[in-house]
Amino acid sequence: xxxASAPLSAPLAxxxxxxxxxxxxxxLRFILRRLLAAIPVLFGVTFLSFVVMNxxxxxxxxxxxxxxATPSEIHQLEAKLGLDKPFLTRYxxxxxxxxxxxxxxxxxxxxxxASILGSDLPVTFELVGFAFLISLALxxxxxxxxxxxxxxxADRLSMIFSMAGLSVAPYVLALVLIYVFAVKLGVLPAIGWxxxxxxxxxxxxxxxxxxxxxxLGLLCFYTRLLRADLLEQMQGEDYVVTARAKGLRPWxxxxxxxxxxxxxxxxxxxxxxxxxxLGFTVVIEDxxxxxxxxxxxxxxxxxxxxxxxxxxxxxxxxxxVLANLAADVLYSVxxxxxxxxQPTE
Amino acid sequence: MSESLLExxxxxxxFRHDGRLVRAVDGLTYSMRPGQTVxxxxxxxxxxxVSARAIMGLLxxxxxxxxxxxxxxxxxxxxxxxxxxxxxxxxxAMVFQDPTRSLNPTMRIGAQIREAIQTHEKASRxxxxxxxxxxxxxxxxxxxxxxxxxxxxQLSGGxxxxxxxxxxxxASPRLLIADEATTALDVTTQAQIMELLRDLQQRLGMxxxxxxxxxxxxxxxxxxxxxxxxxxxxxxxxxxxxFAHVRMPYTRALLDAIPRLENxxxxxxxxxxxxxxxxxxxxxxxxxxxxxxxxxxxxxxxxPVFEExxxxxxxxCWHPCEDRVRL
Amino acid sequence: MANxxxxxxxxxxxPRADEAAADRVAGRWRGRIGVIVPAAMVGxxxxxxxxxxxxxxxxxxxxxxxxxxxxxxxxxxxxLGTDPVGNDEWSxxxxxxxxxxxxxxxxxxxxxxxGGLIGAIAGYLxxxxxxxxxxxxxxxxxxxGLVLAVAIAQxxxxxxxxxxxxxxxxxxxAAARISRAATLRVREQTFITAARLSGTSFPRMLLGHxxxxxxPQLLTYALLGMGIIMILEGALSFVGLGVPPPAPSWGNMxxxxxxxxxxxPRYVFLPSAALFITVVSFNLLGEGLRARWGSQ
Numbered sequence: 016x017x018x019a020s021a022p023l024s025a026p027l028a029x030x031x032x033x034x035x036x037x038x039x040x041x042x043l044r045f046i047l048r049r050l051l052a053a054i055p056v057l058f059g060v061t062f063l064s065f066v067v068m069n070x071x072x073x074x075x076x077x078x079x080x081x082x083x084a085t086p087s088e089i090h091q092l093e094a095k096l097g098l099d100k101p102f103l104t105r106y107x108x109x110x111x112x113x114x115x116x117x118x119x120x121x122x123x124x125x126x127x128x129a130s131i132l133g134s135d136l137p138v139t140f141e142l143v144g145f146a147f148l149i150s151l152a153l154x155x156x157x158x159x160x161x162x163x164x165x166x167x168x169a170d171r172l173s174m175i176f177s178m179a180g181l182s183v184a185p186y187v188l189a190l191v192l193i194y195v196f197a198v199k200l201g202v203l204p205a206i207g208w209x210x211x212x213x214x215x216x217x218x219x220x221x222x223x224x225x226x227x228x229x230x231l232g233l234l235c236f237y238t239r240l241l242r243a244d245l246l247e248q249m250q251g252e253d254y255v256v257t258a259r260a261k262g263l264r265p266w267x268x269x270x271x272x273x274x275x276x277x278x279x280x281x282x283x284x285x286x287x288x289x290x291x292x293l294g295f296t297v298v299i300e301d302x303x304x305x306x307x308x309x310x311x312x313x314x315x316x317x318x319x320x321x322x323x324x325x326x327x328x329x330x331x332x333x334x335x336v337l338a339n340l341a342a343d344v345l346y347s348v349x350x351x352x353x354x355x356x357q358p359t360e
Numbered sequence: 361m362s363e364s365l366l367e368x369x370x371x372x373x374x375f376r377h378d379g380r381l382v383r384a385v386d387g388l389t390y391s392m393r394p395g396q397t398v399x400x401x402x403x404x405x406x407x408x409x410v411s412a413r414a415i416m417g418l419l420x421x422x423x424x425x426x427x428x429x430x431x432x433x434x435x436x437x438x439x440x441x442x443x444x445x446x447x448x449x450x451x452x453a454m455v456f457q458d459p460t461r462s463l464n465p466t467m468r469i470g471a472q473i474r475e476a477i478q479t480h481e482k483a484s485r486x487x488x489x490x491x492x493x494x495x496x497x498x499x500x501x502x503x504x505x506x507x508x509x510x511x512x513x514q515l516s517g518g519x520x521x522x523x524x525x526x527x528x529x530x531a532s533p534r535l536l537i538a539d540e541a542t543t544a545l546d547v548t549t550q551a552q553i554m555e556l557l558r559d560l561q562q563r564l565g566m567x568x569x570x571x572x573x574x575x576x577x578x579x580x581x582x583x584x585x586x587x588x589x590x591x592x593x594x595x596x597x598x599x600x601x602x603f604a605h606v607r608m609p610y611t612r613a614l615l616d617a618i619p620r621l622e623n624x625x626x627x628x629x630x631x632x633x634x635x636x637x638x639x640x641x642x643x644x645x646x647x648x649x650x651x652x653x654x655x656x657x658x659x660x661x662x663x664p665v666f667e668e669x670x671x672x673x674x675x676x677c678w679h680p681c682e683d684r685v686r687l
Numbered sequence: 688m689a690n691x692x693x694x695x696x697x698x699x700x701x702p703r704a705d706e707a708a709a710d711r712v713a714g715r716w717r718g719r720i721g722v723i724v725p726a727a728m729v730g731x732x733x734x735x736x737x738x739x740x741x742x743x744x745x746x747x748x749x750x751x752x753x754x755x756x757x758x759x760x761x762x763x764x765x766x767l768g769t770d771p772v773g774n775d776e777w778s779x780x781x782x783x784x785x786x787x788x789x790x791x792x793x794x795x796x797x798x799x800x801x802g803g804l805i806g807a808i809a810g811y812l813x814x815x816x817x818x819x820x821x822x823x824x825x826x827x828x829x830x831x832g833l834v835l836a837v838a839i840a841q842x843x844x845x846x847x848x849x850x851x852x853x854x855x856x857x858x859x860x861a862a863a864r865i866s867r868a869a870t871l872r873v874r875e876q877t878f879i880t881a882a883r884l885s886g887t888s889f890p891r892m893l894l895g896h897x898x899x900x901x902x903p904q905l906l907t908y909a910l911l912g913m914g915i916i917m918i919l920e921g922a923l924s925f926v927g928l929g930v931p932p933p934a935p936s937w938g939n940m941x942x943x944x945x946x947x948x949x950x951x952p953r954y955v956f957l958p959s960a961a962l963f964i965t966v967v968s969f970n971l972l973g974e975g976l977r978a979r980w981g982s983q
Contacts, residue, residue: 052822059826064834071842178974182966184918186925187941187959190948198949253461259418260456261476261527262449271475275466294833298925302945313926316837328831335829351466351511 046344053336060332061113061325065106068321074098075122075319096122109325118329119322121315128326131311136330138208139307141218143296145226147285150233154281157234158241159269165246173238180235185295189228189302196224206304225303229295233288237281244280248273279349286342293331364430365535365567366415367391371427371437373410373419373591383642384410386591387427389666392584394534397561397568399578399585399599401614405636407591408571412537415569416454417444432534450480453528457540459520463512469496469523470508476530495526499556518549522556529560535567536560543572554581575614579603587611590637590647593666597673605673607680609652646677654679721975728968736784746775748782749933757951770954771947774933780961783935786847787962790936791916793851795909798858803905805859806866807897811874820863827860833926840928847930850923854916865908869901903980911973914966921962937962 076092077084093099097108112119118128161170197205203224209217249255249269258268297309304310308327315323373385385407392398402408413419415429417436429436431451439447456462464472473492477483483491489508496504499522512520521541528536538557542550558581561568570582578585578599585602587595587610595608606612634651637643645660646652652659658678666676739745746764751773758769760776767776809820836853843849873879874897882896921938923929925945930936932943937958944954 055822056825056829059822060830063826063830067835067838071838178970179963179967182914182963182970184921184941184959184962184966186922187955187962190941190945190955191959194948194952194955198952253456253458254464256418257456257462257524257527258464258475260416260448260454262445262447262479262531263475264445272464272467275464294831295922297833298922301925312831312834313837316834316841324834328834331831332829351513 046340049340049343053340056336057329057332058110061110061329062106064324064328065102065109065321068316068319068324069102071319073319075321078318078320079123098122105321109322113325113329118326121323122320123315123318123323128322131323132308132326132330135306135308135311138305139296139300139309141211142222142225142300142305142307143229143289143292145222146230146233146292149226149230150237151281151285153234154237154241155274157238158245159274161238161242162245162249162273163266163269170242173242177235177238180231181239183231185228185232186298186302188231189225189299192224192228193302208303208305221303221305225299225305228299228302229292233292236288237284240284241277241281244277245269245273248276252276279346282349283342283346286338286345289334289338293334363393365392365394365396365432366569367428367430368411368415369428369430371411371414371429372425373407373414374424374426376422384591385414387666388586388588388591388593390584390586390593390596392567392569394567395561395565396584397558397570397582399570399572399582400588401572401575401578401585402588403573403636405590406588408588409539410591411588412454412539412569412571415535415537416452417448418454446480449476449528449533450531451533452535452537453531453533454537454539455521455524455528455541458544459517459524460512460544462524463520465512467511468508469510469512469515473508473523473527473530476527480531491530492526495529496523498529498560499523499526501526517545518552521545521549521553525553525556525560529564532564533566535569537569537571539571540573541570542577543574550577557581575611576618587614592647592676593674594648594677595673595675596666597675601673605670607669607673607675608677609654609679609681610648612681613651613653654681718975718979721978722972725968725971725975728964729972732784732965732968733788736781736788740778740781740785745778745781748774748778748935751775760953767957768953772933774935776953776957779935779940780937780957783937783940783958784961784965786930786934786936787917787920787938788965790847790851790854790920790930791913794854794858794916795912797851797855798862798912799905799909801855802859802862803866803898803901804893806863806868807870807893807901809863810867810870811893811897817867821867824860824863827856828864830856832856833922836923836928837926840923840926845928845931847936850920850929853923853928854919857919858912858916861912862905862908866901866905869904870897873897873900903976907973907977907980910969910976913969913973917962917966917969 074093076089076096076098080088080092090099097105100108109119116129118132120127121131157173161173164170193205196203204221205224208221211218252273255268255272258272259265263271293309296307297312299305300307300309301313308330311323312327314320315327368391369389371385371388372383375382375384388407388411390398400408400411410419414423414425415431415436417439419425421441425437427437431447436444436447463469470489470492473495474485474488477488477491492508493504496507501507501519501522507515507519507523512523515523521544524541536557541557542553545553554577557568557570560566570578572578575585582599584596584598586593587602587608589610595602595606595611597605602611603615606615637647637650643660645663646655647663649655649659656679662678664676664678666674668674669680751769753773755765755769756771756773758765760766760768762768765775765777767780769775770779805820805824809817832853835856839849839853879892879896882892887896917937920929920936921941924936924938924942929938929942932939940958941955941962944951944958947954
């Protein structure tokens with residue numbers, strides 16, 4: 016990266032501090048404004064899911080007691096669980112507890128929702144994080160090689176493969192991978208999960224196939240995006256001409272100049288992807304038997320376990336909102352044009 | 361140091377654009393000695409920028425270059441890309457028009473200068489940084505030490521152009537090409553930058569090629585002037601001679617277009633009528649014909665030859681202007 | 688074209704300057720092929736799934752004879768074999784494709800019309816109306832559609848129609864976003880202002896002026912979205928929605944095939960391959976159109 020480690024002389028430090036404070040203030044206000052705008056969204060999402068869940072036939076009490084239960088038993092349990100209260104009351108009860116962080120308890124297991132989330136979220140994060148890692152680590156070099164020789168052999172190949180990769184459904188890829196690696200070759204396990212505390216190696220082994228299932232599509236998407244951006248920079252930007260005029264080799268121009276500027280666009284897209292990704296994660300977790308948030312969600316819907324569902328939906332929505340916000344903020348923070356404010360004469 | 365720094369002979373550059381062959385430069389010839397300043401004047405589309413790029417070796421591989429460019433007795437045309445790369449920045453360097461877009465917005469000034477230094481010589485980061493500081497001081501950038509750590513957008517246009525010049529000087533080139541280097545700046549800054557360039561040139565003994573559409577600028581700073589039109593050189597002379605005895609109707613028209621204090625107020629500006637020609641369509645005859653007040657049938661049919669008609673004064677015209685009493 | 692190739696080209700990496708006169712014509716044809724070939728593929732797939740079962744010798748996809756179950760490929764009468772309950776795989780593939788395509792078409796059509804309209808209205812009107820619509824869209828996009836899908840599956844039961852509703856949940860807000868962005872761009876153009884000043888009514892503005900200008904973008908997006916919707920339909924089958932068996936859809940065939948993956952992988956691979964080829968065709972078509980129309 017750039018000379019970020021060079022010691023700043025005193026006058027510069029003072030000026031940077033001033034500039035930083037000046038820049039920080041509008042950024043902070045921007046963040047605050049966005050957070051405020053996000054609140055109705057969170058409200059809307061949780062309310063909507065509450066509505067949806069309550070329109071379903073049956074409720075937690077029925078699920079818990081099973082098909083043999085008598086109506087009076089059900090009513091008893093409902094009263095105990097607070098399910099007999101009117102709809103809006105129940106939502107309000109949940110809401111005003113939720114905003115202070117009390118997400119309630121599971122209706123089926125009694126476990127606190129917070130602890131359920133606490134044990135499941137890290138699993139899902141690890142899976143998604145692994146997928147992102149694979150996709151980004153490969154997308155950058157592939158895009159660079161493609162952009163080095165547009166319409167060359169490497170470029171055309173990577174375009175063909177990325178188009179194919181984009182067109183594969185993650186669950187199809189999952190099943191194909193299971194068939195090849197677990198069933199036929201037997202080198203990787205198909206179902207299950209091992210916590211990293213127990214054995215990091217095993218943990219990774221169980222996560223490889225699911226991470227690739229999610230990651231391949233991401234990889235193809237990011238590669239195409241980055242390549243297009245790199246080409247735009249190389250073909251359209253004046254500073255590229257300057258770089259060439261210095262006598263730099265084309266590869267260096269790509270990596271030291273164009274890539275820097277293209278990474279911005281990529282980062283914002285990565286942040287925005289997060290939301291849509293969560294949906295597919297549910298299916299993947301289901302196929303591979305990974306005890307993450309997705310799996311938990313499916314079970315909770317089965318059990319009509321509203322507090323758990325609300326908790327998960329709430330977290331999902333928060334993640335999506337934060338991701339969108341992060342995309343905007345990251346862009347303004349990383350771009351030195353915005354970070355360092357106005358020109359000093 | 362050789363007698364001749366740069367010799368351009370019959371330079372032709374062809375591009376393929378939209379399936380057509382475009383001859384951007386058509387037989388350009390001029391030369392310069394070390395320490396000399398040559399102004400290449402023309403409208404947009406005259407081929408001045410492309411010829412400069414050809415001297416830099418910055419044209420895309422698809423461009424067909426014929427003719428000869430001898431820099432320091434070394435033939436540039438036909439050199440491999442690798443050889444051209446070592447030449448760029450080190451033998452010839454270039455300063456571009458728009459310093460805002462020509463500097464990488466996400467890279468610190470110091471890093472951009474260091475890059476120019478370290479491409480051509482083995483230098484540690486520390487010594488490169490020292491040299492970068494020297495360069496910034498050489499181009500008279502105030503508060504140079506702080507500027508090293510700043511980003512381009514934190515500097516004004518004039519300052520950015522100084523940085524561009526510093527980058528260009530990093531590897532001690534023997535020839536500096538300023539491609540409309542001051543066009544994007546305000547008049548005061550323009551004068552400052554031009555003064556700086558002249559000063560640097562004299563101090564470092566560089567050759568300087570000024571590319572511009574501004575004859576007035578050439579008058580103040582250049583030793584020789586080459587006027588280009590439609591990819592060809594149409595007039596060339598030492599500055600004094602050119603302005604004293606303008607021959608080409610085109611040059612005359614350019615001169616007349618410069619607003620003068622002596623003219624009556626509210627007198628209409630004499631612009632050059634018409635448009636520059638479409639370079640994809642090569643007509644026989646002089647390309648300036650449609651816009652020339654002195655054009656005849658002969659001009660339409662036969663292209664005049666660019667040759668030395670008077671000592672040190674070359675032009676290509678069947679009906680050159682007579683000496684006129686000039687105000 | 689009185690000007691030189693710009694500095695952009697001279698900057699060096701642009702292949703455009705490389706194209707000779709022949710290339711220029713070839714370039715146009717390349718653009719056309721980029722659209723024609725995928726369009727033909729898509730057309731062929733539609734023909735296979737919609738027309739061929741009617742006119743050709745294709746046995747019904749359901750009601751198979753349990754005695755002829757699990758037949759391998761190239762068995763007499765069933766060139767792709769049969770499924771665990773005796774239905775002809777080839778037939779299931781065709782009818783499954785039809786179901787999946789019908790769903791995707793319906794979803795995209797609704798998305799295009801409804802979402803396109805909402806987005807255009809929001810983009811055109813601006814102000815608080817735009818802000819409100821955007822908020823609502825944000826909520827819909829942030830809402831985990833899978834929850835809704837599972838809920839629908841559990842509450843209303845899986846069916847083709849319900850699957851379409853669930854998928855519209857994705858397609859309508861997405862189309863609205865695209866439509867709004869496109870409308871915002873079009874709105875700035877002078878002919879819009881001119882039309883407004885001459886007193887054109889709101890519906891006419893929308894339909895007569897805005898719509899034709901945002902349609903290419905929307906259509907390209909709709910085509911590119913066909914692939915995603917079909918993939919999503921499959922995902923829904925995994926969580927209990929989708930087309931209810933025994934009627935086939937590629938989605939539920941893949942989901943069902945999961946249980947017999949090691950023993951008989953073809954139950955997964957056949958519909959997967961079909962889905963893949965179809966999605967690729969739609970993607971190529973969308974890209975081809977975008978390349979052609981974008982360059983204008």
